[in-house]
Amino acid sequence: MDDNAKAPARTTLRTIEVDLPVNAVWHIWLKAMVPGIQGALAFSNANGKFGEVIASNAEEYSFRIYHVFGGGPVEISYDTDTTSVSVAYWFTAQEVLETGIAVVHTNPANAPPDLPECYHFRPPFxxxxxxxxxxxxxxxxxxxxxxxxxxxxxxxxxxxxxxxxxxxxxxxxxxxxxxxxxxxxxxxxxxxxxxxxxxxxxxxxxxxxxxxxxxxxxxxxxxxxxxxxxxxxxxxxxxxxxxxxxxxxxxxxxxxxxxxxxxxxxxxxxxxxxxxxxxxxxxxxxxxxxxxxxxxxxxxxxxxxxxxxxxxxxxxxxxxxxxxxxxxxxxxxxxxxxxxxxxxxxxxxxxxxxxxxxxxxxxxxxxxxxxxxxxxxxxxxxxxxxxxxxxxxxxxxxxxxxASPTIDFPTAMTLPRTLKLGGNGLLTPPIGAAESLRGHILDRTRLAVGQRVSFPHGAVEILFELKEPGTPFELKFDHPNVDLSVVQEEAGLSIRHRAGDGPSPNFIAPGAKVRRLRIFLDYGSIEVFADRGRFVGTKRIAGFEPVSAARFAAGAENVAHATVWSLRL
The missing domain is CATH 2.115.10.20 (Glycosyl hydrolase domain; family 43)
Structure with missing residues (x-):
C-alpha cells in the first residue's frame, strides 16, 4: 500500500447540519450501542467542537437537554457504531408556541408515515x-x-x-x-x-x-x-x-x-x-x-x-x-x-x-x-x-x-367534533372549520348517477343526500387491500370493512334510517357522519394505501345529489 495514500473516510459518522437562531434548546434521545462504551453526540461550528451529550444506557434512550446560546450554522454528529439517536429536535422558548419544534432527526423505528395531503392529527414521531x-x-x-x-x-x-x-x-x-x-x-x-x-x-x-x-x-x-x-x-x-x-x-x-x-x-x-x-x-x-x-x-x-x-x-x-x-x-x-x-x-x-x-x-x-x-x-x-x-x-x-403492543401501529386522532342535542339523540358532527379542508371539487354529477369517481390521493370528502330517509344504498370504495363500503339496508347503516379472509365485526348503527351523509376519507381511515352527526361511524382502514375511487354499487337512482371534494390542510 502506498504510504502516502489516505485512509478511507469513516462511514459510521453521521452528521446533521442545522442553521440555528440564538438561544436554541435541543431535546435529544440517545443510547449506547455497546454496553460499557458511552454513546455521545457532539455539537460543532466553524470554530470546532463546543459541546457534547452522552449516554451509558444500552437498553433505552436517555433524554438530554442542550442549550446553544449562539446562533448560526451548527453540526450535530455521532458515531453510529457506538451511538444510536432516536429523536433530535430544537426550539426557542420565546417562539415555540408560534413556531413549534423543528425535528431534525428520527430513525426508521419511529418515523411517521409520509402521507401527502393527510389532514388528521398525527405525532411527529x-x-x-x-x-x-x-x-x-x-x-x-x-x-x-x-x-x-x-x-x-x-x-x-x-x-x-x-x-x-x-x-x-x-x-x-x-x-x-x-x-x-x-x-x-x-x-x-x-x-x-x-x-x-x-x-x-x-x-x-x-x-x-x-x-x-x-x-x-x-x-x-x-x-x-x-x-x-x-x-x-x-x-x-x-x-x-x-x-x-x-x-x-x-x-x-x-x-x-x-x-x-x-x-x-x-x-x-x-x-x-x-x-x-x-x-x-x-x-x-x-x-x-x-x-x-x-x-x-x-x-x-x-x-x-x-x-x-x-x-x-x-x-x-x-x-x-x-x-x-x-x-x-x-x-x-x-x-x-x-x-x-x-x-x-x-x-x-x-x-x-x-x-x-x-x-x-x-x-x-x-x-x-x-x-x-x-x-x-x-x-x-x-x-x-x-x-x-x-x-x-x-x-x-x-x-x-x-392496536396491539406487539405490532407497529402509527395512528391518528379523529376529526374534532362538536356535541349537541337534536334528532332525538346526541349529535357529534365535525366542527364547522372542517369545511376549510375542502380544496377543489372533484365531482358534482357522476357519482350521483352511479358512475365511478377517481380520487387523486387519499384525502376526500363525499357529501350526498338520498331522496327519502332510510332508502337502501351501497357506496363502494376501491382499495387495494380492503373490501370497503358504506351501506344502508333494513337492518341499519353500516361500514363494511374486511381485510383478508377472516371474520369481520358488523360495524352497524342498528335501525338507523338516514338521509344525509358526509363521509371523510383519509390515509388509513373513514369517518361517516349521517343526519348531521346523529349516527357516526369511525373506522381505521388497515394500512396506508389510499382509497382510489368510489361508486354507488346499488341505489344510485335514490340519490338526490352528491358532491366530492379533494381535501388538504
Missing part, C-alpha cells in the same frame, strides 16, 4: 394513543396525548403536546410529561404518565394537568393520581401526588385511572376516575373545594356502574354540559366513557364507547337516554371540553381490538 388535556389555554386549543417516542408500538408512556388555532392545523411542541425515573431505564412497558385532563390555572396564566402515574407491580397501588402545572404552556413543573390510593371499602381492582377534572354545577371542581369492581366497570366521583384544584380531593362515591357487554374497567370518562349554563338545574349533561374489553355479542364489535345524557347536580347523575358514541368503534378514549359555550371533542382513531 413515535407511538400515540389517547387524547389528554384537551382544552383552550392562552387563547389557543392545546392537545396532549399518550406517547412513546422511540418506536411505533405502545411502551412506557409520555405526554406528547401540540397547539393549534382551529383544531385542524397543529404545531408540535416539546414532550410535556415523562415517565418516572425508574421507568426510563428500559423499554419494559411497566407504566409511565397515563391519561388525564387539564384545566386553566384560575389565578394565573398557565395550565394544571392531572394524570395517572402507573408502575406495574408497585405495592400497594399500581396507579396513583398526579398533578403538575405549567406557566409557559409548554413545559411541566414537578408533579405531585394528589390521590395516593383507591377509595377503601369499594372492592375495586388495581384499575384506578384517567382523571377528568371539570367544574360542577355547584361551582366546585369535580374529578371522574375509571375503575372496576365485582359489580362491573365503575366511574368514581371526587370533589375539591380548593379553587386551584391543587389538593383537598375527597371521594363522593360511585357515579356509574356498568356490567353491559362484559366490560372490565371503565376508561377515559368525561362529562360536560350540553344545552345550557352549568349552574342551571335544567341543563343537560353528557357523560362519555369507554367500556374496556367489552364485546357486543350481536355484532362482534369490541371496546365500545357510550354516551349518556341526563342531569347532574354535582353528586348524582340522572340519565335521560343512552346511545353509542360511534358505531365504528375506532373513536376511543374520546375527550371533550367546553370551549366557551360550545362543546368540542376528539378521540383516538383506533381500537385496542386492532
Amino acid at each position: 413515535g407511538w400515540m394513543n389517547d387524547p389528554n388535556g384537551f382544552g383552550r389555554f392562552g387563547g389557543r386549543p392545546h392537545l396532549f396525548y399518550q406517547h412513546y417516542s422511540h418506536g411505533l408500538r405502545w411502551n412506557n408512556m409520555h405526554w406528547g403536546h401540540a397547539v393549534s388555532s382551529d383544531y385542524l392545523r397543529w404545531r408540535h411542541l416539546p414532550i410535556f410529561l415523562f415517565p418516572s425515573e425508574d421507568l426510563t431505564a428500559r423499554p419494559d412497558r411497566r407504566g409511565g404518565a397515563f391519561s388525564g385532563s387539564a384545566i386553566a390555572l384560575p389565578n394565573a396564566p398557565g395550565i394544571r394537568v392531572f394524570f395517572t402515574e402507573k408502575v406495574q407491580d408497585r405495592a400497594p397501588e399500581q396507579e396513583v393520581q398526579m398533578t403538575a402545572t405549567s406557566s409557559d404552556l409548554f413545559s411541566a413543573g414537578q408533579a405531585e401526588v394528589i390521590l395516593p390510593s383507591r377509595p377503601e371499602g369499594e372492592g375495586l381492582t388495581f384499575d384506578f385511572r384517567d382523571p377528568y377534572v371539570f367544574k360542577g354545577p355547584d361551582g366546585h371542581w369535580k374529578m371522574l376516575l375509571g375503575s372496576q369492581s365485582a359489580e362491573g366497570g365503575v366511574i368514581l366521583l371526587y370533589e375539591t373545594q380548593d379553587v386551584t384544584a391543587a389538593g383537598g380531593w375527597t371521594y363522593l362515591g360511585k357515579l356509574l356502574v356498568k356490567k353491559r357487554h362484559s366490560t372490565t374497567a371503565i376508561e377515559c370518562p368525561c362529562m360536560l354540559p350540553l344545552d345550557g349554563v352549568l349552574t342551571d338545574p335544567a341543563t343537560r349533561w353528557v357523560l362519555i366513557y369507554g367500556l374496556m374489553n367489552s364485546v357486543d355479542a350481536t355484532t362482534g364489535r369490541r371496546n365500545l364507547t357510550m354516551a349518556e345524557v341526563g342531569w347532574f347536580d354535582g353528586r348524582n347523575f340522572s340519565r335521560e337516554f343512552i346511545q353509542e358514541l360511534d358505531f365504528g368503534t375506532d373513536n376511543y378514549a374520546f375527550q371533550a371540553f367546553l370551549d366557551g359555550d360550545a362543546p368540542v371533542g376528539m378521540g383516538w382513531l383506533a381500537n385496542w381490538a386492532d
